[in-house]
Amino acid sequence: MKLETDAQPFNLNLTLDAGQAFRWQKDKKTGCRSGVIRGQLIHISQTSDKQLEFKCAPGPDNAVAEMLRSYFRLDGSYNEMRHSISRDSQMTGLTKQHKGLRLMRQEPWECLISYICSATNSVQRISESMENLSEKWGKELRLGDCIRHTFPTPTDLAAADEDELNALIKGIPTLGFRVKSAAQMVCDGSLNLTALAENPSCSEVVKELKNLNGVGDKIANCVALFSLDKTDAFPVDRHIARGLIQMGFSGSQKQAQDYFGKYAGYAGQLIFHHTRTTHHTRTNES
DNA sequence: ACCCAGGTGTAGG
């Protein structure tokens, strides 16, 4: 099924490879992307600047098209967002250089668990860990030759054995405990992600998320930005901190957040992608 | 061996 984008720049692969979401795979032969959203396996590829093509299972379902519009923010807000954060020539340059990199709107529960597991970890290992959890507890989905799994539910992970979680999640050993305790809080209602999505206050949402074990400023801002629609959230990790300092900022979260304003998180995402993709090629510097 | 990876929690100034 075809899906027209809004008439604003969109680059599917750039968006999916920018380190926001962790469970989009790429077919080595066709380049087609496969991922799971809301229990549906999606195959999607970009056929032109303004057109995507997708299949899904179970499906087909016209509602998936609207779901994808929301997921990739194909709502016509992209140019406003780019314009809003172009506060100086450096940021204007970054918006042009990484044109088509969209801010995604992920599913809150999966996003929360993904970023809990991101602490002192690498994008690749986070991806492997999330795939391990899905293969262990998720429901199997098939589309052609492709087999993927839904993400485990809060109930699944709340009941999971902590040692088994630790074995499946790469990184520091306490991640299993953190994941299980977050799942339990979602199950018993002490964390209500739906309510947080509806709360317009970024600072209130961040404060709530920080009640979770292993969730500090950075991870709380990631979840708020990438899944709870708080475009002013501004996560600062090591890459962004380095990027900010190179750009003449102090590196303080609040200063940059205030400077970039309503869509600060998108500015941060551009800085993250830029510093992460350009640093490796810099060999002769000092 | 050393450095790095989308940090957090705690202690101390």
Added chain:
DNA sequence: CCTACACATGGG
């Protein structure tokens, strides 16, 4: 408010 440090693991 800030800075410093322990924590802990796999891959370059």
